[in-house]
Amino acid sequence: MEKAKIEVCYSPALFPYYENRDAVVVVTDILRASSAIVTAFMNGVERIIPVGTLEEAKSYKDRGFMVAAERDGIVRDFADFGNSPYNFTSERVKGKEIVYSTTNGTNAINLASSGSQVLIGAYLNITALAEHIKESGKDLLVLCAGWKNKFNLEDTLFAGALSKMVLDDEHFYTICDAAIGAMDLYEAAETDMMGYIEKVAQRHRLKKNNLDDVIGYCHEFDLTRLIPVLEGKILVPLQDLS
Amino acid sequence: MEKAKIEVCYSPALFPYYENRDAVVVVTDILRASSAIVTAFMNGVERIIPVGTLEEAKSYKDRGFMVAAERDGIVRDFADFGNSPYNFTSERVKGKEIVYSTTNGTNAINLASSGSQVLIGAYLNITALAEHIKESGKDLLVLCAGWKNKFNLEDTLFAGALSKMVLDDEHFYTICDAAIGAMDLYEAAETDMMGYIEKVAQRHRLKKNNLDDVIGYCHEFDLTRLIPVLEGKILVPLQDLS
Numbered sequence: 001m002e003k004a005k006i007e008v009c010y011s012p013a014l015f016p017y018y019e020n021r022d023a024v025v026v027v028t029d030i031l032r033a034s035s036a037i038v039t040a041f042m043n044g045v046e047r048i049i050p051v052g053t054l055e056e057a058k059s060y061k062d063r064g065f066m067v068a069a070e071r072d073g074i075v076r077d078f079a080d081f082g083n084s085p086y087n088f089t090s091e092r093v094k095g096k097e098i099v100y101s102t103t104n105g106t107n108a109i110n111l112a113s114s115g116s117q118v119l120i121g122a123y124l125n126i127t128a129l130a131e132h133i134k135e136s137g138k139d140l141l142v143l144c145a146g147w148k149n150k151f152n153l154e155d156t157l158f159a160g161a162l163s164k165m166v167l168d169d170e171h172f173y174t175i176c177d178a179a180i181g182a183m184d185l186y187e188a189a190e191t192d193m194m195g196y197i198e199k200v201a202q203r204h205r206l207k208k209n210n211l212d213d214v215i216g217y218c219h220e221f222d223l224t225r226l227i228p229v230l231e232g233k234i235l236v237p238l239q240d241l242s
Numbered sequence: 243m244e245k246a247k248i249e250v251c252y253s254p255a256l257f258p259y260y261e262n263r264d265a266v267v268v269v270t271d272i273l274r275a276s277s278a279i280v281t282a283f284m285n286g287v288e289r290i291i292p293v294g295t296l297e298e299a300k301s302y303k304d305r306g307f308m309v310a311a312e313r314d315g316i317v318r319d320f321a322d323f324g325n326s327p328y329n330f331t332s333e334r335v336k337g338k339e340i341v342y343s344t345t346n347g348t349n350a351i352n353l354a355s356s357g358s359q360v361l362i363g364a365y366l367n368i369t370a371l372a373e374h375i376k377e378s379g380k381d382l383l384v385l386c387a388g389w390k391n392k393f394n395l396e397d398t399l400f401a402g403a404l405s406k407m408v409l410d411d412e413h414f415y416t417i418c419d420a421a422i423g424a425m426d427l428y429e430a431a432e433t434d435m436m437g438y439i440e441k442v443a444q445r446h447r448l449k450k451n452n453l454d455d456v457i458g459y460c461h462e463f464d465l466t467r468l469i470p471v472l473e474g475k476i477l478v479p480l481q482d483l484s
Contacts (some may be wrong), residue, residue: 004474010252011253011256013255013256013259014253014255014256014391014392014393014412017390017391019391034257035398047333049452092426136416147419149256149259150256150259150260150419150420151252151256151419151420151423152419153419153422153423154418156423159473175443175446176396176443177389177392177393177395177398177442178393180394180395180441180442181393181398182406184427184430185426185427187429187430188426188429199422200419200422201417201418201419202419203415
């Protein structure tokens with residue numbers, strides 16, 4: 001059987017150069033959108049509708065939907081809540097459908113929709129995700145949401161961690177410099193992840209707004225085996241692993 | 243005095259998100275365009291005209307200019323020579339004006355021209371470059387030429403090496419994740435640079451075409467204090483250090 005390749009794309013703005021319609025695309029925005037989405041499904045949300053613009057989010061709100069929306073970490077006034085995983089409690093989200101719009105993450109999800117399958121990845125579901133990708137046997141493309149199209153370290157470290165896990169399987173290979181760089185950065189960081197995360201720009205942005213309480217939680221491994229998957233334009237839990 | 247910031251841009255396609263008209267922009271394409279350009283000035287070339295397209299390069303050739311032009315490592319048939327630093331001997335280039343077009347490097351140079359000063363960087367002139375930037379006191383933006391707008395490791399490692407040298411000076415700081423990532427990758431690679439370079443995709447592309455003889459040379463430090471600078475649309479040697 002032909003081997004499957006692993007690639008990592010560091011920014012939504014670079015996606016056209018990495019696009020691969022045969023690949024499973026894993027979108028990650030560790031601080032905080034992808035960690036929040038995985039948490040929402042852990043806590044029983046039924047569907048999440050990711051929307052790119054605040055105008056779309058507001059128009060859903062006007063039609064009675066529950067809406068999570070933030071920009072630069074700040075909850076928008078029309079929204080029910082923002083981007084912290086701690087907002088997505090089971091009391092609030094169980095059995096519900098939520099519209100979600102964030103600075104970087106939700107645009108990346110919509111952009112990725114050309115892939116053969118689009119999954120949401122976080123440390124919270126990383127092992128289930130790696131196992132699913134290995135079982136699929138398909139190419140893997142990790143799309144980092146980044147920060148306003150710039151490279152960010154926290155998404156890159158996650159991309160490195162996931163690439164390493166999948167590369168353990170001999171069916172997979174990589175000749176992608178960005179995947180190699182991500183794995184090497186993850187190896188440099190993993191023995192003291194919280195120390196390393198002190199350096200990243202997003203940690204300082206969150207701290208300035210007293211939103212950094214979630215950083216430890218967003219780096220916890222394997223709290224769930226649930227994997228959010230994009231069906232059409234809506235995120236639902238992947239069924240074959242539930 | 244206000245401090246000056248260091249940023250690294252991993253791809254020409256990301257340049258709009260990093261653009262900084264106050265910054266000294268250092269363009270690098272270690273394998274091989276920026277190493278070749280620095281070598282040409284070491285060997286007495288007077289001016290280099292970087293052009294983006296092969297059509298422009300051909301039109302200069304038709305008007306009698308000496309032209310270096312390659313795509314994907316291969317010399318174009320109308321050109322006098324290609325992209326190996328070994329082509330730019332003093333016998334060939336001394337006192338001459340050369341038109342130059344490459345897969346990634348020359349487009350990046352033209353893109354960078356919005357900076358307050360645009361310099362060409364390679365290991366061959368890294369210390370002179372770092373000293374000049376420190377003396378300028380201005381922001382530093384390193385633009386990696388990458389590979390067809392994808393991230394590449396060899397340019398990133400150079401960006402990390404240069405960022406570290408400049409950051410030694412307390413006037414400079416960075417909160418740029420890409421600069422931090424580049425420095426951390428450089429630290430992981432520097433004890434065995436040639437071993438590390440074995441991993442990078444461009445090394446394999448060059449090897450396939452028997453063009454990998456220059457890799458060691460392109461990673462030699464400080465063979466010159468010459469710094470190519472863009473004046474208008476033409477590269478000349480920076481005078482204040484000559």
